[in-house]
Amino acid sequence: MFKKPLPFAMVLAACVAVLTSGSTSASVCYYPQIDHSIVLFGGDTEPTYASVNHTFGNSGAQYERGLAVDGNAKFPNFSTSFTSNGITNILTGSYTGVRPTANGGSWAGSPFGYDQQEWIDYANALADAADEDPSSYPNVVVYRPNGDVVHAVNDGGDYPSPAAQKLHVVVGDGIIRQPVGQNDKWDGMIIAPEATVQITKSTLGHVHGAIVAERFLETINGQTPPQNNTGLQVHGQIPNAFIGVCVSTPATTVVETTTTSTTTTSTTTTTTTTTTTVAPTTTTTVAPTTTTVAPTSTTTTVASTTTTVPETTTSSTSTTTTVPMLPETGTQDVQSSLMMAAIVSGLGAVLAVVMRLKRNEEM
Numbered sequence: 001m002f003k004k005p006l007p008f009a010m011v012l013a014a015c016v017a018v019l020t021s022g023s024t025s026a027s028v029c030y031y032p033q034i035d036h037s038i039v040l041f042g043g044d045t046e047p048t049y050a051s052v053n054h055t056f057g058n059s060g061a062q063y064e065r066g067l068a069v070d071g072n073a074k075f076p077n078f079s080t081s082f083t084s085n086g087i088t089n090i091l092t093g094s095y096t097g098v099r100p101t102a103n104g105g106s107w108a109g110s111p112f113g114y115d116q117q118e119w120i121d122y123a124n125a126l127a128d129a130a131d132e133d134p135s136s137y138p139n140v141v142v143y144r145p146n147g148d149v150v151h152a153v154n155d156g157g158d159y160p161s162p163a164a165q166k167l168h169v170v171v172g173d174g175i176i177r178q179p180v181g182q183n184d185k186w187d188g189m190i191i192a193p194e195a196t197v198q199i200t201k202s203t204l205g206h207v208h209g210a211i212v213a214e215r216f217l218e219t220i221n222g223q224t225p226p227q228n229n230t231g232l233q234v235h236g237q238i239p240n241a242f243i244g245v246c247v248s249t250p251a252t253t254v255v256e257t258t259t260t261s262t263t264t265t266s267t268t269t270t271t272t273t274t275t276t277t278v279a280p281t282t283t284t285t286v287a288p289t290t291t292t293v294a295p296t297s298t299t300t301t302v303a304s305t306t307t308t309v310p311e312t313t314t315s316s317t318s319t320t321t322t323v324p325m326l327p328e329t330g331t332q333d334v335q336s337s338l339m340m341a342a343i344v345s346g347l348g349a350v351l352a353v354v355m356r357l358k359r360n361e362e363m
Contacts, residue, residue: 031244032118036087037064037236039212041116041193042071048093050074051199051218052225054100055206055233056082056089062162064210064236066105067091070112071215075099076225097225119193119212126191126245127171139241140167141188145174145195152179155188165209165239170195173214178204189239199232206233 037057042048048071057065066087075097084105090112091099099107127144130137143150156166166188170176173194178186178201189209190197196215199207211234217224218232 032114032122034064034210034212034238035113036066036068036089037210037234038067038069038216039114039210040069040071040216041114041119041214042069042093043196043214045215046072046093047074047096047217047224048072048215049217050224051216051232052076052080052227052230053218053232053234054080054082054229055235056084056100057234057236059083062237064238066102067100068112068114069093070114073099074224076227076229078229116193116214119191122245123169123171123191123193126167127169129245130169137241137245139165139239140169143168143170143174143176144172145170145176146172147174149175149177151177152186152188152190155179155182155186158183158185158187159208160187160239162237162240165189165237165241167191167209167239167241170213178207189237189242191242202230204230204232206235208235208237210234210236210238 038049040048049067049069050073054076056067057063065082066084066089068090070090070092072093073091073095075095077097079098079101081101081103084102087102087105089102089105089107090110091107092109092112126137126140127142130140130142139156141152141154143152150170152168154166155168156164160166168176168188168190170190170192171194175196175198176190176192177198184201184203184205185208186204186206187208190207190211190213192213194214196217197211197213199218200220202220218230220227220230
């Protein structure tokens with residue numbers, strides 16, 4: 001049964017690891033899913049697949065089996081078969097020739113199940129990482145053909161284990177062909193999501209790794225099959241170099257910002273003292289009563305106040321109130337006046353007694 005690969009966003013999320021504390025730096029790992037020995041995304045030119053290959057994956061846990069083609073296919077004009085082991089093989093377009101028999105598996109027209117952009121992103125990330133730090137990716141070989149033709153190099157020994165197997169990564173469009181002079185074998189895995197993988201040698205025995213490309217063409221003497229059996233096999237082995245390449249994202253550090261607001265206040269201290277003086281009151285003597293008002297001096301002091309105010313000039317005004325006074329009289333004049341009053345009073349009393357006696361006599 002066809003296993004649909006995990007969505008790429010889920011794979012990314014599962015591979016995110018926080019590297020530092022207090023920052024948002026993280027390692028983002030790109031790791032697309034593969035479930036077939038050959039995966040082809042198709043291009044503007046058909047066919048997408050053209051080969052007399054008769055093997056789509058070997059037996060073993062390190063191998064992928066089957067074929068997934070988003071486009072048309074050109075099969076050989078003779079019968080072939082392969083062990084599919086429950087894999088659903090996908091061919092979205094039409095085909096010519098005799099479609100291989102999938103023993104233990106099946107064929108379907110959809111869903112294709114692969115996203116070309118995911119593989120493009122992975123190829124770019126892995127190639128950049130390997131270019132920047134080759135020692136960390138010793139089995140990754142990077143190609144940037146820019147629309148031209150390149151041959152695979154540094155492919156390693158024959159029938160390598162996954163740990164020793166090379167991974168050929170092609171960035172951008174172009175064509176990659178089998179290695180030159182390598183005992184008629186191509187032992188690495190090829191990832192070329194925007195390029196064509198082309199076999200041009202009729203004696204090439206196998207491609208030991210899996211193939212992910214835009215197109216896969218076996219072209220002998222300038223012609224694509226159907227033709228006589230070349231004996232080509234695609235083993236579909238996945239190397240250890242096919243890993244989740246991790247790209248460190250820039251760290252975003254949150255810096256605590258302290259804003260200090262300084263207010264400068266100019267303080268003017270003004271001490272205002274107000275003095276109110278009541279002028280002395282003159283003693284006034286009124287006969288026969290003498291009233292003496294003691295001089296009164298009242299001082300009111302306003303306590304010093306610290307206030308930011310404009311400079312103020314305070315004026316103190318002294319007001320003197322004069323009480324009208326009688327003309328002064330000498331001491332002797334006062335005594336004479338008192339004696340005269342006493343005499344007049346005594347005479348009045350004697351006169352009153354005489355008058356009373358006279359009225360009694362007449363009665």
